[in-house]
Structure formats: C-alpha cells, structure tokens
Amino acid sequence: xxxxxxxxxxxxxxxxxxxxxxxxxxxxxxxxxxxxxxxxxxxxxxxxxxxxxxxxxxxxxxxxxxxxxxxxxxxxxxxxxxxxxxxxxxxxxxxxxxxxxxxxxxxxxxxxxx
Amino acid sequence: xxxxxxxxxxxxxxxxxxxxxxxxxxxxxxxxxxxxxxxxxxxxxxxxxxxxxxxxxxxxxxxxxxxxxxxxxxxxxxxxxxxxxxxxxxxxxxxxxxxxxxxxxxxxxxxxxx
Numbered sequence: 458x459x460x461x462x463x464x465x466x467x468x469x470x471x472x473x474x475x476x477x478x479x480x481x482x483x484x485x486x487x488x489x490x491x492x493x494x495x496x497x498x499x500x501x502x503x504x505x506x507x508x509x510x511x512x513x514x515x516x517x518x519x520x521x522x523x524x525x526x527x528x529x530x531x532x533x534x535x536x537x538x539x540x541x542x543x544x545x546x547x548x549x550x551x552x553x554x555x556x557x558x559x560x561x562x563x564x565x566x567x568x569x570x571x
Numbered sequence: 572x573x574x575x576x577x578x579x580x581x582x583x584x585x586x587x588x589x590x591x592x593x594x595x596x597x598x599x600x601x602x603x604x605x606x607x608x609x610x611x612x613x614x615x616x617x618x619x620x621x622x623x624x625x626x627x628x629x630x631x632x633x634x635x636x637x638x639x640x641x642x643x644x645x646x647x648x649x650x651x652x653x654x655x656x657x658x659x660x661x662x663x664x665x666x667x668x669x670x671x672x673x674x675x676x677x678x679x680x681x682x683x684x685x
Contacts, residue, residue, distance in 0.1 A: 466611075493676075500575065500662065500676035501614075508672070547614060556627040557666075558604060559674060561614035 459484045461531075461548045463562035470538045471570050478533040478565045480548030489551035490531045491559060492522055496544045504546075507531060518542070538569045573597065577663050577677035585685050589651040592680045596645070596665030603646050604666070604674065605638060609659040617661075620646060632657075653684045 460483045470476045482488055492504040505516025512524045522533045533546060545566050549559040576595045584590050596603045605617040617636070618628040622643035631638070635654070640646040650657050660681050664674040 489672075493674075498678065500577075500678040501664075501674075502676070503673045506672060552616075554627075556619045557602075558616045558619055558627065560616070561606075563611070563613045 459488075459550045459552050459560050461490075461550050461560060461562040463546075463548055463565045465565050466563075467566040467568060469568045469570065472540050473537050476535050476538045476542070476567065476569070478546050478548075478567060480531045480533065480562060481529050482531060482548075482550050483529065484550055486553065488524075488531075490522075490524065491549040491551070492516065492520070492531075492533050493547045493549060493561075494518075494544050495547065495564075501547065504533070538567075540569050540571050543567055543569045575663055575665050575675050575677035577661075577680050579680060580678060581681045581683075583683045583685065584653055586655055587652045589649065590653055590682060592648045592650075592661055592663075592682070594646045594648070594663030594677060596663070597668070597675055600665035600667035600675070601643070602666040603640060604664045605646070605648055606662040606664065607659050608662065608679075609656075614662065617648075650682075653682075655684050658682055658684045 462481045490507045493501040495501045505514050507514045507524045515521045545564050547564045548562040552558050578593045603620040606614050608614045616630040619626045620640045637649045660679040662679045663677045
C-alpha cells in the first residue's frame with residue numbers, strides 16, 4: 458500500500474533562514490507526489506507536484522521540493538522563510554487505481570519566528 | 572471561479588444525533604472526494620464520486636456514514652447516529668477541468684460530537 462511519512466510534527470525556523478519540511482514515501486511503482494498547505498481556517502491548497510522529469514520541482518509561493526528516489530524522500534524547501542509561511546504542510550502520494558485518491562501524511566506545522 | 576464550498580463550517584452535536592454535511596464542488600468537476608482529519612492524525616480518505624456514482628467508498632468507517640451526490644452536483648455526508656469518535660474536520664475536494672492532477676479543497680467542516 459502507498460504511504461507517506463512526515464517525521465516532524467513541528468518545524469521552527471527564523472524568518473529569512475532556509476526551511477526544510479521532510480517527507481518520505483513508500484509506493485509500488487512510480488510515485489506521484491504532492492505537497493499541500495493549510496493556512497488557519499482555510500482549506501488545503503496545492504503547492505507543487507512531482508510526476509516525472511526533473512527531480513527539483515518548483516511550486517507556489519517560492520517553495521520547491523526535491524525528489525530523491527534512492528532515499529525515497531520528497532522534502533519541501535524554501536531558501537528564505539517568511540512569517541506568512543507559517544501553516545500546516547501535508548505531503549501526499551497518489552494511490553493507484555481508478556480513484557486517483559491522495560494518501561496524506563500526518564502534517565507538519567511550520568512556525569516561522571520574526 | 573468559485574471554489575469548493577462546505578457547509579456548515581462548524582457543527583456541535585450530542586452523541587446519538589444526526590448531522591448532515593454539504594459540499595458544493597467547483598462547477599464542472601466530475602470527481603468529488605470526502606476526507607476526514609481527526610486531531611493530529613493524517614487526512615484520511617473516505618470516498619470518491621465520479622459524477623453521481625460512488626467510485627470508491629473503501630474509507631467509510633461504518634454504516635453510520637452515508638454519502639450521496641444526487642445529480643452529480645453537490646454532495647452530502649450524513650452521520651447517523653453520531654458517536655464521539657466521529658469528531659474531526661471533514662474536507663471535501665473536487666478535481667477535473669483543465670488541471671486534472673490537482674485536488675481543490677473546501678475549508679472543511681469541524682464536527683464536534685459531545
């Protein structure tokens with residue numbers, strides 16, 4: 458079965474510093490990987506996806522993610538954090554089959570201090 | 572373009588009562604998903620509609636949960652009778668149109684069963 462793991466419940470970073478939110482995956486076959494963000498009192502918003510091609514994927518709000526097949530990881534990164542990046546981040550993998558449903562991780566709360 | 576809307580945003584009910592959640596997907600999106608997040612856990616898939624047909628309902632917890640999507644437009648998720656463990660945030664998402672890989676989420680319904 459497809460799954461993702463987000464090992465950190467919370468990541469704290471100072472504004473202006475680089476940030477990394479970790480995600481590892483377990484899939485059979487080629488992985489379709491996603492990052493979503495949830496701001497307070499809002500629904501989840503799509504950030505970026507990896508389907509195939511370049512291992513470095515660029516997404517919304519200056520975020521990027523690096524696909525690493527040997528380490529089965531898909532970490533989310535940003536060179537310089539903003540206070541407004543503080544939110545809940547979810548990694549997800551697409552399940553195979555007709556539904557194309559997403560399997561989510563437990564989420565990582567990113568707190569950016571001014 | 573209107574996004575995915577969910578109603579109500581919050582619901583507080585007593586154990587044994589009935590609650591109905593509603594989701595209006597983005598117009599033209601054939602695929603509609605229900606997910607649930609229990610406090611601190613992963614976002615779990617409940618079921619998937621394609622138009623008015625249930626494509627996959629493998630994530631529905633038990634027969635106290637009933638989802639419908641009459642006419643292939645909006646969807647309802649009814650919990651009857653509600654139990655304490657049903658508390659959580661229920662998200663609806665839709666997919667289709669020009670961005671078939673991307674799920675668009677509503678803001679969720681926070682359900683509290685006391």
